[in-house]
Amino acid sequence: MNQSNMNNIPQALPIPEDSIYLDQELKLSNRELIIKGLQKVLKEKKLDLPLGPALDLNNTERSIILNKFDIQIVSTGMISEEISIPLKNSRIEKKGPQLFLAVQVEEELNIVHFKGVLKSDEFMKLIKNKKINNDEITLLTDDFKGGIDRLFRFVRLLSSDSIERTFIEKESPLINLNKIKNRLKVSSSFITGAVVVALFGPQIFRPKLIGGIATLSPVSYEVTSFTRSFTSQKNKVCLLTPLAKTNANDQLESLINIDKPVIYPLKPLNEIKISENGNVVWSKTASSKNKIEGPINWPIKEINKDNNYQISMRPSGSGIGSNVIINLKIDEKKTFLKTSDIENKLGKSQRSWIKFIDKNLENNRNTSLSLLLSEKAPDSKVLDKARKEIIEEIKCD
Amino acid sequence: MKRRELAFDPNFEKEHELLSKEYSDTFDKKLLTITKKEPDSKDPLLALRCRVSFPIYEKINLIYKQFSNGYEIDLNEMLIILLDDSGENFLRLPSEAENPRKFLKKVFCWNTVKNMQERKFIKPFSAEIISEFNPKLSNLSTWTKNKVQGNYELKSYLKSCGLLLISPWALIADSSKTRIINSWNRCGEGELKLKEVEKIYDSYIKIYKKEKEDYKNRTGKISGWYPDENFLLSLDPPQENIKNLLLIDKALRQYIAGADNARNFENNEESQLESFQENDDEFSGKEIAKKVDQILKIYSSKTIKNLIENDKKKWEKDISRKDAWELYGEGYSQRDIASRCDHKQAWVSKLIPEKKISEEIAQDAAFELLKINDFSSLKNDPDGIERFVDGLKNHLLNPELQEEGSILRKIIKEEINK
Numbered sequence: 001m002n003q004s005n006m007n008n009i010p011q012a013l014p015i016p017e018d019s020i021y022l023d024q025e026l027k028l029s030n031r032e033l034i035i036k037g038l039q040k041v042l043k044e045k046k047l048d049l050p051l052g053p054a055l056d057l058n059n060t061e062r063s064i065i066l067n068k069f070d071i072q073i074v075s076t077g078m079i080s081e082e083i084s085i086p087l088k089n090s091r092i093e094k095k096g097p098q099l100f101l102a103v104q105v106e107e108e109l110n111i112v113h114f115k116g117v118l119k120s121d122e123f124m125k126l127i128k129n130k131k132i133n134n135d136e137i138t139l140l141t142d143d144f145k146g147g148i149d150r151l152f153r154f155v156r157l158l159s160s161d162s163i164e165r166t167f168i169e170k171e172s173p174l175i176n177l178n179k180i181k182n183r184l185k186v187s188s189s190f191i192t193g194a195v196v197v198a199l200f201g202p203q204i205f206r207p208k209l210i211g212g213i214a215t216l217s218p219v220s221y222e223v224t225s226f227t228r229s230f231t232s233q234k235n236k237v238c239l240l241t242p243l244a245k246t247n248a249n250d251q252l253e254s255l256i257n258i259d260k261p262v263i264y265p266l267k268p269l270n271e272i273k274i275s276e277n278g279n280v281v282w283s284k285t286a287s288s289k290n291k292i293e294g295p296i297n298w299p300i301k302e303i304n305k306d307n308n309y310q311i312s313m314r315p316s317g318s319g320i321g322s323n324v325i326i327n328l329k330i331d332e333k334k335t336f337l338k339t340s341d342i343e344n345k346l347g348k349s350q351r352s353w354i355k356f357i358d359k360n361l362e363n364n365r366n367t368s369l370s371l372l373l374s375e376k377a378p379d380s381k382v383l384d385k386a387r388k389e390i391i392e393e394i395k396c397d
Numbered sequence: 398m399k400r401r402e403l404a405f406d407p408n409f410e411k412e413h414e415l416l417s418k419e420y421s422d423t424f425d426k427k428l429l430t431i432t433k434k435e436p437d438s439k440d441p442l443l444a445l446r447c448r449v450s451f452p453i454y455e456k457i458n459l460i461y462k463q464f465s466n467g468y469e470i471d472l473n474e475m476l477i478i479l480l481d482d483s484g485e486n487f488l489r490l491p492s493e494a495e496n497p498r499k500f501l502k503k504v505f506c507w508n509t510v511k512n513m514q515e516r517k518f519i520k521p522f523s524a525e526i527i528s529e530f531n532p533k534l535s536n537l538s539t540w541t542k543n544k545v546q547g548n549y550e551l552k553s554y555l556k557s558c559g560l561l562l563i564s565p566w567a568l569i570a571d572s573s574k575t576r577i578i579n580s581w582n583r584c585g586e587g588e589l590k591l592k593e594v595e596k597i598y599d600s601y602i603k604i605y606k607k608e609k610e611d612y613k614n615r616t617g618k619i620s621g622w623y624p625d626e627n628f629l630l631s632l633d634p635p636q637e638n639i640k641n642l643l644l645i646d647k648a649l650r651q652y653i654a655g656a657d658n659a660r661n662f663e664n665n666e667e668s669q670l671e672s673f674q675e676n677d678d679e680f681s682g683k684e685i686a687k688k689v690d691q692i693l694k695i696y697s698s699k700t701i702k703n704l705i706e707n708d709k710k711k712w713e714k715d716i717s718r719k720d721a722w723e724l725y726g727e728g729y730s731q732r733d734i735a736s737r738c739d740h741k742q743a744w745v746s747k748l749i750p751e752k753k754i755s756e757e758i759a760q761d762a763a764f765e766l767l768k769i770n771d772f773s774s775l776k777n778d779p780d781g782i783e784r785f786v787d788g789l790k791n792h793l794l795n796p797e798l799q800e801e802g803s804i805l806r807k808i809i810k811e812e813i814n815k
Contacts, residue, residue, distance in 0.1 A: 079572075081572070
């Protein structure tokens with residue numbers, strides 16, 4: 001693997017911000033590290049909550065009891081995305097855990113990350129259709145929500161009998177959901193919702209779409225130049241979408257699954273061209289008065305799956321022949337979407353548009369942004385804010 | 398860091414054309430053979446030591462390039478950790494384990510390296526790399542880069558900066574089969590078919606833990622394990638070298654990076670949006686609202702006072718910390734604070750962990766509010782309590798609710814100006 005190939009391969013991974021760093025000299029077992037981590041957080045937060053069983057805290061088979069709540073600790077590696085949960089305790093009626101606390105541990109460096117919590121009812125729902133192997137079940141670490149704060153929300157603020165204990169009958173791997181119920185769920189949820197809205201107004205709930213937009217990272221692509229450069233400074237095209245990867249032929253290739261993909265350069269371009277089967281079918285050149293910047297909605301007729309499309313971009317400050325060329329490729333693993341069909345389906349409902357854009361943002365960025373920037377999107381403060389967020393918050397290096 | 402001209406034996410230099418010959422994998426192999434054949438000679442080993450310094454530099458530089466924008470990592474500090482070989486011809490080694498203050502001066506040759514290996518203490522890093530180098534598994538450059546990736550001191554340094562340096566071997570072992578399949582489907586390169594990748598992975602997982610445990614018992618170290626020939630041959634299908642494992646690692650890293658770039662949503666946020674987005678109810682229960690506001694402010698002041706009091710102790714050494722708090726109070730974003738204080742954004746979020754602070758205040762306030770009859774039923778309602786704390790948090794952070802910005806920022810501003 002040569003150096004240029006490696007440039008885009010992350011050599012390290014971010015450690016979650018709320019991880020607990022324990023003394024690196026400590027030689028402790030996985031469970032001991034977790035208990036130490038928990039005690040450290042309790043101390044830092046000055047929470048005087050009873051933690052037990054005092055003489056058997058490090059026994060991996062036993063739940064911990066924190067402020068009278070029975071909590072099963074389940075652990076995995078720091079970068080693992082799956083976690084195995086032994087069901088032994090849950091098989092005993094009235095003795096099963098009320099909460100499951102997922103912890104990611106980096107044993108080499110003594111780092112503990114409390115990934116999140118599942119209540120018994122959430123756990124039962126998740127395992128409903130899952131296969132039980134050797135009295136263990138595997139869940140995704142992302143199924144556990146809220147970090148250590150969610151644990152404290154429950155054990156500090158709730159009555160200890162407000163969360164049922166998990167119970168899975170031995171003879172049947174299927175779970176009787178009726179056994180799990182949230183007391184007063186309907187009535188007091190309604191009360192809380194109403195009280196909170198009454199107190200603070202609807203604005204207190206910030207749309208998650210904005211948060212999602214803020215975390216989008218653009219990617220810069222260096223131009224390939226056929227002309228001699230007099231400076232060592234390499235020009236780059238910085239794109240929010242479409243994002244491309246180098247393919248086996250050393251060409252940039254972007255996987256798309258929408259017939260009218262938006263092109264969103266974050267830095268000005270001198271020129272942009274779209275070719276279909278090798279023929280330039282659309283181009284735009286910047287002038288001193290008209291810059292090419294910001295999103296470009298697909299300017300030609302819808303993409304035909306049988307044709308080849310190529311976008312060529314020349315960044316501002318680059319001479320002729322200095323381009324970034326991206327080949328658009330239909331992502332065979334995803335359904336190919338027609339923009340007009342989606343627009344018609346979403347209609348004028350702000351909520352539907354927001355929901356669609358939001359849902360696709362993570363795994364289908366171009367489709368999501370194509371809709372966010374569509375001229376047919378309804379007037380919506382949330383959508384306006386999301387567009388503004390891109391302009392104000394997403395920057396290239 | 399600087400280049401240094403090294404004192405080779407002129408005959409050795411001439412015989413192997415050290416100054417004029419282009420470096421190659423074959424030449425590295427040849428040097429290793431001579432090093433082992435002439436275990437008391439310093440020159441072939443010295444030549445190899447030179448050969449590892451550049452890949453170390455390349456690797457560190459790559460880490461720096463990838464993360465220096467977002468993390469406060471220092472290129473020189475990293476280089477100092479790993480480029481600890483100054484090209485000396487002699488080494489000072491403790492003469493006996495019981496008395497580490499007594500030293501012996503020894504020629505830096507293969508025999509000395511082996512001696513250090515037996516004592517389970519090899520320094521400098523270049524000696525460690527060369528002592529374990531197996532040219533059948535990879536070339537020296539790749540070998541060196543993988544040793545950097547598994548280096549405990551560098552891992553510790555990056556950990557302190559919020560980064561996890563993970564070796565290819567641990568990354569594969571820590572990944573589920575689903576992730577292996579997804580990453581190979583999306584990012585896999587080369588001729589390996591998915592089925593082959595799955596087979597390699599299944600056999601890898603079976604033996605990795607035991608191998609790692611054996612290594613720990615053998616060396617007393619938890620990091621630095623590297624698959625040897627036996628390990629590779631026991632995989633299914635047997636592997637001649639580490640090439641395929643590195644391809645799997647590469648795909649995983651690309652895949653994880655893609656997933657990590659995606660946003661993280663707050664719990665329940667979506668349902669909140671749906672439930673309340675179109676709710677235009679007028680305020681009611683003003684008395685309760687007043688009480689909530691009052692309690693939130695009491696706990697905000699208490700928490701923020703403690704935070705700032707504690708941080709003040711560090712202001713003399715680093716005034717930018719004070720500036721950051723002030724700018725936050727003025728309403729600046731983390732990005733802007735970072736650029737104005739000449740720090741990375743990660744520094745700001747570590748200094749002023751907005752979410753953590755607001756959660757702490759919201760939970761303290763909720764604890765107090767639950768004593769009031771209007772809220773006490775929430776003690777039996779897990780979902781309700783979550784919405785309640787979220788509501789309090791948002792009330793603290795949302796700038797649109799107050800003319801002078803969010804409550805949290807306002808109180809920080811007041812506390813700073815005291």
